[in-house]
Amino acid sequence: METKATVIRDENSETAELRINMGPQHPATHGVFRMVLTLDGERVVTVEPHIGYLHRGSEKLTEGENFQQITTLFDRLDYISNFNNEWVYVRAVERAMEVEIPERAEFIRIILGELNRIASHFLFYGTYGLDIGAMNPVMIGFRERERIQALFEGVSGARMMHNYFRVGGVKEDLPEGFVPAVYALLEHLKKGYEDARDILTESEIFIERTAGIGALDPEKTLDYGVTGPVLRAAGVDYDIRKADPYSMYSDIDFSVPLGSHGDCYDRYMVRMLEIEQSIKIIEQCVKKLPDGPIQGKVSRILRPPEGDFFVHGENPRGDLGVYLVSSGGTVRPYRLKIRGPSFSNLMALKSMMEGAYLADSTVILGSLDIVLGEVDR
Amino acid sequence: MSITDYILIFSIVFVMFNGILVSVLAVIYGERKVLARLQQRIGPSRTGPWGILQTLADAVKLVLKEDIRPQNSDRIIFYLAPLIIFTPIFMLWVVLPFGSGLVLGDIDLGLFYVSALLGLSVVGMVAAGWSSNSKYAMLGSARSAAQLISYELPLILSILSVGLFAQLFTDNPFNLSNIVHAQSGLPFIFVMPLAFILFLIGGLAETARIPFDIPHADEEIVGGAFVEYSGIRWGAFQLSEYTGLITMAFLASILFLGGWSGPFSDKFVWLQPFYISMKTGFIILLAFWIRAPLPRLRIDQLMAFAWKVIIPISFANFILVSLVVFMGDRINLPIYQIQLILGCLNLVSMIALGYLITARRKKRLAVYRERWGEK
Amino acid sequence: MFTALFLFFLWRPISLGTTTGLFTALKHAFRRPVTLQYPTEQPLLAPRFMAHPVLTWDFEVDEPYCTGCLICMKICPTDVITVSMKDNEKFASEESKRRKIVDDFKLDVADCIMCGLCVDYCNFDAIVMSDHFDASVDNRSNLVHDLQTLLEEGKGQQEKGRWSPPATKKSQRRSAAQAKTPDPSSSDETKEQPSEEK
Numbered sequence: 001m002e003t004k005a006t007v008i009r010d011e012n013s014e015t016a017e018l019r020i021n022m023g024p025q026h027p028a029t030h031g032v033f034r035m036v037l038t039l040d041g042e043r044v045v046t047v048e049p050h051i052g053y054l055h056r057g058s059e060k061l062t063e064g065e066n067f068q069q070i071t072t073l074f075d076r077l078d079y080i081s082n083f084n085n086e087w088v089y090v091r092a093v094e095r096a097m098e099v100e101i102p103e104r105a106e107f108i109r110i111i112l113g114e115l116n117r118i119a120s121h122f123l124f125y126g127t128y129g130l131d132i133g134a135m136n137p138v139m140i141g142f143r144e145r146e147r148i149q150a151l152f153e154g155v156s157g158a159r160m161m162h163n164y165f166r167v168g169g170v171k172e173d174l175p176e177g178f179v180p181a182v183y184a185l186l187e188h189l190k191k192g193y194e195d196a197r198d199i200l201t202e203s204e205i206f207i208e209r210t211a212g213i214g215a216l217d218p219e220k221t222l223d224y225g226v227t228g229p230v231l232r233a234a235g236v237d238y239d240i241r242k243a244d245p246y247s248m249y250s251d252i253d254f255s256v257p258l259g260s261h262g263d264c265y266d267r268y269m270v271r272m273l274e275i276e277q278s279i280k281i282i283e284q285c286v287k288k289l290p291d292g293p294i295q296g297k298v299s300r301i302l303r304p305p306e307g308d309f310f311v312h313g314e315n316p317r318g319d320l321g322v323y324l325v326s327s328g329g330t331v332r333p334y335r336l337k338i339r340g341p342s343f344s345n346l347m348a349l350k351s352m353m354e355g356a357y358l359a360d361s362t363v364i365l366g367s368l369d370i371v372l373g374e375v376d377r
Numbered sequence: 378m379s380i381t382d383y384i385l386i387f388s389i390v391f392v393m394f395n396g397i398l399v400s401v402l403a404v405i406y407g408e409r410k411v412l413a414r415l416q417q418r419i420g421p422s423r424t425g426p427w428g429i430l431q432t433l434a435d436a437v438k439l440v441l442k443e444d445i446r447p448q449n450s451d452r453i454i455f456y457l458a459p460l461i462i463f464t465p466i467f468m469l470w471v472v473l474p475f476g477s478g479l480v481l482g483d484i485d486l487g488l489f490y491v492s493a494l495l496g497l498s499v500v501g502m503v504a505a506g507w508s509s510n511s512k513y514a515m516l517g518s519a520r521s522a523a524q525l526i527s528y529e530l531p532l533i534l535s536i537l538s539v540g541l542f543a544q545l546f547t548d549n550p551f552n553l554s555n556i557v558h559a560q561s562g563l564p565f566i567f568v569m570p571l572a573f574i575l576f577l578i579g580g581l582a583e584t585a586r587i588p589f590d591i592p593h594a595d596e597e598i599v600g601g602a603f604v605e606y607s608g609i610r611w612g613a614f615q616l617s618e619y620t621g622l623i624t625m626a627f628l629a630s631i632l633f634l635g636g637w638s639g640p641f642s643d644k645f646v647w648l649q650p651f652y653i654s655m656k657t658g659f660i661i662l663l664a665f666w667i668r669a670p671l672p673r674l675r676i677d678q679l680m681a682f683a684w685k686v687i688i689p690i691s692f693a694n695f696i697l698v699s700l701v702v703f704m705g706d707r708i709n710l711p712i713y714q715i716q717l718i719l720g721c722l723n724l725v726s727m728i729a730l731g732y733l734i735t736a737r738r739k740k741r742l743a744v745y746r747e748r749w750g751e752k
Numbered sequence: 753m754f755t756a757l758f759l760f761f762l763w764r765p766i767s768l769g770t771t772t773g774l775f776t777a778l779k780h781a782f783r784r785p786v787t788l789q790y791p792t793e794q795p796l797l798a799p800r801f802m803a804h805p806v807l808t809w810d811f812e813v814d815e816p817y818c819t820g821c822l823i824c825m826k827i828c829p830t831d832v833i834t835v836s837m838k839d840n841e842k843f844a845s846e847e848s849k850r851r852k853i854v855d856d857f858k859l860d861v862a863d864c865i866m867c868g869l870c871v872d873y874c875n876f877d878a879i880v881m882s883d884h885f886d887a888s889v890d891n892r893s894n895l896v897h898d899l900q901t902l903l904e905e906g907k908g909q910q911e912k913g914r915w916s917p918p919a920t921k922k923s924q925r926r927s928a929a930q931a932k933t934p935d936p937s938s939s940d941e942t943k944e945q946p947s948e949e950k
Contacts, residue, residue, distance in 0.1 A: 153797070158802050
């Protein structure tokens with residue numbers, strides 16, 4: 001319900017605009033992120049985001065580490081979608097060294113990458129529900145994440161920072177009993193997804209809080225360089241898995257959910273439907289999983305030839321790009337530039353928040369689904 | 378009044394005060410356990426057997442905290458605000474009956490007293506927020522004042538409709554014990570379920586519980602009006618919030634669920650406090666159940682909901698009840714027929730309202746459904 | 753019939769999204785809680801679980817597997833390993849095939865990121881990831897594990913069955929993994945029970 005209030009201003013009275021600091025420590029800013037809001041009553045006039053609280057110098061660190069060691073750094077970049085980050089980096093070095101990757105390794109990568117996408121979207125669901133005020137979603141979201149992370153632990157040894165993808169393939173083969181475990185997990189995930197959907201999607205209060213809030217039209221999203229579910233919610237059909245397919249995505253049948261209004265509810269729905277699509281992808285890949293080697297022919301010490309190489313992939317948050325400049329024959333890169341999707345998505349924050357209520361500011365920020373590790377690197 | 382009378386009253390008040398505080402601790406523990414079970418986890422389980430000492434541990438921790446006061450805050454009001462919020466809710470318990478004759482002050486204007494005291498919580502909130510000299514606190518108190526004032530109307534209108542109906546049974550319809558006696562035939566919830574729902578909504582909003590808890594939404598203005606309070610002063614606010622919840626539940630069970638009456642309550646007098654505790658507990662469980670999955674409403678949506686939906690409905694309900702009671706009295710209908718008519722009319726109106734409210738929602742949802750296919 | 757009519761009329765107002773959410777939450781109340789009451793119940797760890805690395809002990813020759821070759825020190829991304837080597841007396845007396853043996857080994861568990869690169873790059877199966885995730889201590893200097901502690905923990909891992917000495921040499925297994933057909937003696941472990949590791 002949009003309420004219109006007529007404000008009667010008396011010429012003799014002065015109204016001042018209120019500056020509020022939603023500081024780095026705040027339960028709703030998804031990490032160390034500072035917003036300085038200027039309010040006129042309850043409406044936001046302008047917002048000034050301050051980032052950099054989580055800057056760890058990742059790009060500089062890569063100049064001092066070997067190519068094999070950099071994978072561990074990429075795990076920790078966007079600390080929620082670890083496999084997808086490793087994947088993009090590993091593909092960049094593979095493109096530089098022109099390595100052939102066996103099919104089994106490609107399918108393993110797709111399965112793990114899509115499972116990570118589901119885990120990331122469940123985290124979004126949980127934290128978004130908590131931002132809006134409901135307490136059940138965060139428990140459901142993390143319960144499903146625990147199941148997925150238990151599978152990851154069986155495959156790579158770690159629940160989050162896996163260091164499992166290697167240049168040329170993956171580190172070691174899947175454990176025995178993986179395929180039945182994945183099928184069991186998918187059954188659980190479907191039930192969890194239905195639980196999650198039942199609580200928030202049709203809830204009137206949720207629709208009131210998110211429909212029509214923070215709308216972006218397609219031209220603006222393209223101007224700001226926004227990618228990922230935010231872009232698709234605005235109606236632009238751009239998914240790197242379809243537009244510039246990598247790995248075996250061209251052989252897999254899945255659809256890309258599109259929104260039309262570009263508001264917070266559409267972004268939520270796009271991510272929920274992406275969970276369904278990822279489940280579909282995983283089912284197909286597990287059926288198609290061939291036997292074979294899991295590492296291509298590549299030497300132990302990586303020395304890519306000279307040149308610069310750019311590779312991008314569809315992360316749960318958007319388009320993660322890695323620009324690798326190698327000076328030929330060295331064990332370390334000359335320069336590694338990371339194009340973080342959350343950083344570009346944040347650019348759209350100001351235009352979305354102007355004119356919104358204070359209570360909507362957390363809703364809009366939550367719907368962008370930023371991870372500060374990627375924004376600040 | 379002799380000295381022994383004073384001592385007797387004082388000791389009863391003392392026992393009741395402590396009893397309420399202990400039950401508040403139990404309610405807080407119960408809320409954590411119930412919310413946990415609704416989210417497939419275990420609540421507190423380590424402090425004491427089954428975690429029952431958890432709230433006590435929290436209270437002790439709060440007492441041991443440093444007492445901070447912002448430098449530019451208004452000292453006197455800052456220290457007084459918790460008391461202003463605390464006191465009216467405890468004053469309410471004077472008129473609430475635990476059984477037939479088990480009431481501290483059997484005032485004839487019991488309902489009136491209740492409604493008057495319910496309106497005093499606004500003052501405390503505004504005092505707390507304003508005296509803190511902090512922007513977040515000011516925002517929180519402004520929001521909370523607006524919310525509390527708006528939702529008082531449906532609360533009081535539903536209380537009044539109960540009083541209106543009760544005058545068919547007794548001469549003192551505002552006396553709470555008489556209201557309970559009037560429900561010995563049929564509890565009022567079957568006669569006016571709409572008023573019950575309105576009372577629940579108003580009660581949830583008055584005690585600022587989800588979905589109306591924007592005044593102290595943790596995620597936006599961390600703490601709202603109480604953000605500058607630390608230690609046991611903040612604990613006093615929490616205590617008053619939960620006491621308000623228990624009070625609302627108690628009132629609801631007295632006004633609508635039949636109070637302390639139940640099967641065999643005339644013969645076994647000791648069953649009466651048991652029955653009323655059960656009914657209060659049921660409504661408290663309802664409040665917990667509503668809290669877990671529902672998001673919170675934004676302040677302007679809250680106010681729009683109050684003024685555009687709830688208050689017209691409560692006025693309509695009040696007019697309906699008064700019309701039926703008045704006409705029924707005129708035509709000298711037997712009471713059970715009045716009850717029947719009122720009950721049926723209420724049901725019909727609830728169904729019609731349900732259609733009206735959901736019509737708009739379904740239309741909006743249809744847009745989404747057709748865009749997304751089957752969700 | 754009356755109830756059917758009643759339900760028919762009441763169904764639409766009741767099936768609000770809000771009430772669906774409420775009933776889903778109620779459904780959750782009747783399921784078993786998913787909480788794991790740590791530390792009374794320990795979590796079930798996968799065989800490949802990676803906590804900080806430990807050193808293995810060769811029970812046949814009664815000396816560590818580690819020869820102090822410094823590869824793990826060079827590959828570690830966070831530089832937490834410090835190694836030094838010495839001449840092996842048992843080589844001189846023909847008891848063991850290892851020319852050099854580890855002299856001193858320090859691992860700073862505080863900074864270890866548990867990536868497993870040291871285990872990957874070790875040519876002698878000398879270092880292995882443990883399941884010792886609960887490594888907190890009272891004194892920060894106790895977080896630097898020295899050679900004796902690591903060997904003790906390694907023996908514990910072997911007793912638990914998380915690691916057993918390899919059947920074939922590691923380089924042979926690596927080339928088998930890269931070949932056309934997979935080597936049946938490698939990479940065949942279950943997720944549920946601990947079994948033979950590579």
